[in-house]
Amino acid sequence: MKEIILLSDLYFKQLKNNLSQINKEKVIKFLLFLFFSVIFFPLVYYLFFFIFKHFYTAQIIGPLLLKKLLYTFYMTFTVMIILSSIVAAIPVLYFSKEMDFLFSCPIKIESIFFIKYIKVIIDACWMIFMLIIPIFIAYSRVIKIDFFQYIFIVLSHIPFFIICVSVGLFLTIVLIKYFPGEGVRNVVVAIYGIFLVFFIIYFRMLQPEKITGASANEIMEFVRYLKTPDSIFFPHSHIMKIINNISYSGILAGISPFILFLSISIIFFAIIILIAKFWYFDGFAKKGVYNKRKIFIKSYELKKTSIFMAQLKKDIKYFVRDTTQWIQIVFLFGIIFIYLFNIFKLPVDLYNLREFIYFLNIGFIGLVMSAVGARLILPVISIEGRGFWIYKIIPDTIKNYILYKIIIYGSFLVGLGIFVAIISLGMLKTSLFINIITIFSTFLINFVIVGTGIGLGAYFADFKIKNPEDLITGLPGLFYMLITFLFVGLLLVAEAGIVKDYYFTRLVKVKEFHIINYLPNFILISLVAFFLFFSSLFIGIKRLEKLEI
Amino acid sequence: MIQLINLTKKFGNTLAVDNLNLKIEKGEIFGFLGPNGAGKTTTIKMMCGLISMTEGDILIDGIDIKKDPVNYKKKFAYIPDKPFIFEKLKGIEYLEFIANLYDVEKEKFRKLLEKYVDLFEMGSYLNDFIESYSHGMSQKLLIVGSLIHSPEVFILDEPMVGLDPKSIRTLKEEFLNLSKEGVTVFMSTHSIEIAEDVCTTVGIIDKGKLIETGNLKFIKEKNKSEKLEQVFFKLTEEK
Numbered sequence: 001m002k003e004i005i006l007l008s009d010l011y012f013k014q015l016k017n018n019l020s021q022i023n024k025e026k027v028i029k030f031l032l033f034l035f036f037s038v039i040f041f042p043l044v045y046y047l048f049f050f051i052f053k054h055f056y057t058a059q060i061i062g063p064l065l066l067k068k069l070l071y072t073f074y075m076t077f078t079v080m081i082i083l084s085s086i087v088a089a090i091p092v093l094y095f096s097k098e099m100d101f102l103f104s105c106p107i108k109i110e111s112i113f114f115i116k117y118i119k120v121i122i123d124a125c126w127m128i129f130m131l132i133i134p135i136f137i138a139y140s141r142v143i144k145i146d147f148f149q150y151i152f153i154v155l156s157h158i159p160f161f162i163i164c165v166s167v168g169l170f171l172t173i174v175l176i177k178y179f180p181g182e183g184v185r186n187v188v189v190a191i192y193g194i195f196l197v198f199f200i201i202y203f204r205m206l207q208p209e210k211i212t213g214a215s216a217n218e219i220m221e222f223v224r225y226l227k228t229p230d231s232i233f234f235p236h237s238h239i240m241k242i243i244n245n246i247s248y249s250g251i252l253a254g255i256s257p258f259i260l261f262l263s264i265s266i267i268f269f270a271i272i273i274l275i276a277k278f279w280y281f282d283g284f285a286k287k288g289v290y291n292k293r294k295i296f297i298k299s300y301e302l303k304k305t306s307i308f309m310a311q312l313k314k315d316i317k318y319f320v321r322d323t324t325q326w327i328q329i330v331f332l333f334g335i336i337f338i339y340l341f342n343i344f345k346l347p348v349d350l351y352n353l354r355e356f357i358y359f360l361n362i363g364f365i366g367l368v369m370s371a372v373g374a375r376l377i378l379p380v381i382s383i384e385g386r387g388f389w390i391y392k393i394i395p396d397t398i399k400n401y402i403l404y405k406i407i408i409y410g411s412f413l414v415g416l417g418i419f420v421a422i423i424s425l426g427m428l429k430t431s432l433f434i435n436i437i438t439i440f441s442t443f444l445i446n447f448v449i450v451g452t453g454i455g456l457g458a459y460f461a462d463f464k465i466k467n468p469e470d471l472i473t474g475l476p477g478l479f480y481m482l483i484t485f486l487f488v489g490l491l492l493v494a495e496a497g498i499v500k501d502y503y504f505t506r507l508v509k510v511k512e513f514h515i516i517n518y519l520p521n522f523i524l525i526s527l528v529a530f531f532l533f534f535s536s537l538f539i540g541i542k543r544l545e546k547l548e549i
Numbered sequence: 550m551i552q553l554i555n556l557t558k559k560f561g562n563t564l565a566v567d568n569l570n571l572k573i574e575k576g577e578i579f580g581f582l583g584p585n586g587a588g589k590t591t592t593i594k595m596m597c598g599l600i601s602m603t604e605g606d607i608l609i610d611g612i613d614i615k616k617d618p619v620n621y622k623k624k625f626a627y628i629p630d631k632p633f634i635f636e637k638l639k640g641i642e643y644l645e646f647i648a649n650l651y652d653v654e655k656e657k658f659r660k661l662l663e664k665y666v667d668l669f670e671m672g673s674y675l676n677d678f679i680e681s682y683s684h685g686m687s688q689k690l691l692i693v694g695s696l697i698h699s700p701e702v703f704i705l706d707e708p709m710v711g712l713d714p715k716s717i718r719t720l721k722e723e724f725l726n727l728s729k730e731g732v733t734v735f736m737s738t739h740s741i742e743i744a745e746d747v748c749t750t751v752g753i754i755d756k757g758k759l760i761e762t763g764n765l766k767f768i769k770e771k772n773k774s775e776k777l778e779q780v781f782f783k784l785t786e787e788k
Contacts, residue, residue, distance in 0.1 A: 303645065321678075387634050395623040395650075397619060548599065
């Protein structure tokens with residue numbers, strides 16, 4: 001116990017010192033965090049209030065539907081926490097800088113593990129905990145439960161987190177005992193991303209909008225799809241029992257299952273500490289060991305290529321080998337799939353307005369592609385990491401380096417955007433005019449996304465950060481999103497009048513519609529796009545040229 | 550071959566390199582000595598274009614870094630003190646990447662790869678990911694990567710740090726051989742022993758100022774010392 005208090009004190013002091021050293025960057029980060037929290041909480045609250053109400057007010061079986069929905073969520077949370085605790089545990093348990101020091105001190109392994117366990121539980125669960133707060137405020141309002149019931153429900157997540165994290169840590173200890181640490185982490189990160197995307201696609205394909213005005217048979221069919229495995233061996237079954245008891249029978253009815261759940265979590269905790277006592281150090285001592293392979297290098301033939309192809313090959317290899325990059329692709333296709341599915345499932349009664357809806361969807365494509373660009377394009381320069389110095393000393397210019405990135409990533413993103421637009425236009429069978437406007441707009445939007453993403457990515461390039469995706473959540477991401485969203489808005493404003501006139505002309509047929517009359521609008525928006533593209537690249541190139549490494 | 554003219558670098562109010570003038574002839578191995586924080590790495594980084602200079606000019610083979618940076622960069626190879634390389638590449642892929650960036654011919658690549666992989670005993674590592682390399686292995690990969698495109702000038706920042714004794718000896722011998730072929734080496738080092746073994750001329754820098762330069766014999770005679778170490782301490786401690 002004395003060791004745990006000593007170690008806790010050490011980490012607490014580090015945290016205190018870190019917090020007390022206030023600098024500009026920390027203040028900006030805190031303000032950004034505050035800003036996003038202010039947006040995040042009401043957004044989650046209203047989203048879930050809408051979903052819960054939509055389900056709860058379904059005829060006859062509303063409460064059952066809501067329970068089924070929560071079961072699905074908790075099953076997802078269980079998998080998410082287990083996977084994210086593995087992702088969080090590997091660096092905390094095996095790759096922290098202080099680990100060698102801690103293991104060289106006369107401290108029991110279980111004491112070190114205990115402290116690390118607390119860190120992992122915070123790292124793996126804080127986001128879900130932050131989600132749970134607004135979700136259950138929405139739930140309380142729909143079900144009409146009081147404040148104490150709400151607090152009890154929120155607190156009953158503690159054993160849920162302990163059990164899920166303990167399972168995650170058990171898997172981590174076993175996996176690291178037999179496989180290299182970084183490799184395990186990369187694979188789990190990939191599985192985590194793929195799982196999330198498939199869950200979102202699965203939920204969308206359930207078509208929850210069908211509940212409104214559905215027949216009893218259709219609702220039963222929906223419930224059948226929401227079926228989740230239910231057993232006393234699953235933590236989500238226990239927490240759901242507690243939530244249901246508290247919600248529908250009062251606080252007293254929740255106490256007994258809560259005590260049972262808490263006891264199980266304590267047992268899990270004790271077991272994982274015991275396992276760690278015997279296996280944790282074994283894994284630590286072997287972490288990251290790779291088997292060396294011998295090759296007959298003398299027969300190696302240089303595959304001669306241009307500088308551009310050499311960079312392309314390097315970027316592709318990096319992409320394939322960095323599993324965090326695969327997730328971008330999975331997310332990308334997930335988003336595109338949902339978008340196309342929405343178009344495909346456009347209600348029949350809106351069919352006559354399909355072209356107008358599609359025009360609005362240009363904006364939606366823009367927002368989706370902006371999000372894709374933020375994940376895929378913004379970090380491409382920072383991804384080079386500390387090896388970027390090589391580009392500064394080779395006999396080539398930074399301008400060319402940026403040009404290669406534009407060709408590699410730009411052609412991919414613009415091509416993808418236009419491909420998605422063509423597929424959806426084909427589904428909607430829109431007129432030639434709308435087809436042209438859509439392709440033109442999609443090209444311009446992606447053009448701006450590529451220029452702004454690479455330009456700002458270069459301007460804010462940080463080769464020392466561990467995860468270049470941090471750019472997305474920081475100032476660079478904010479600027480990028482602001483610029484691309486504003487451009488999408490401006491584009492819609494510039495084209496709205498044209499589309500409106502086109503429809504009125506077709507509907508009323510009072511005057512001829514000549515696209516040539518609207519040429520100034522197209523020229524103006526194209527000029528804005530060119531300005532954003534080139535100005536972003538200009539500041540990015542200048543910054544990289546002057547960058548001191 | 551290398552000319553530094555009135556080279557100055559300021560970081561805010563701090564003068565890191567103060568009006569440095571140097572001329573290094575073709576085939577020379579120049580040892581750049583100085584205590585920690587003297588301005589060695591800053592000078593080298595300016596020579597490689599990694600940081601900008603506040604004032605002055607740098608020329609290699611008469612090509613000015615400011616006027617023609619692309620042709621200037623064709624002339625040299627740089628080995629930094631911290632071997633940061635693209636970690637997700639395999640060793641052989643990094644060498645191939647470098648060869649393509651410098652437009653190395655296939656046959657030349659094959660011959661040099663064979664030579665240097667054997668010399669630095671890297672064959673069994675080249676198919677591994679760089680992220681699994683030790684500091685010394687990464688350093689050796691950087692060295693082979695710089696040798697593979699046969700530059701006219703080598704700019705080296707503490708190249709021996711992290712290398713095993715055998716690799717240090719190999720590298721020293723290789724630079725001595727290359728200098729006979731007319732290759733110029735500019736090398737910063739903390740090791741006076743290495744400087745005495747390899748360098749034909751040395752420069753001693755302290756607090757951003759070049760306090761002594763010339764060939765080893767001349768410096769020793771001028772400072773009435775038998776060992777370079779004595780000269781180094783005399784000059785840096787006097788200041």
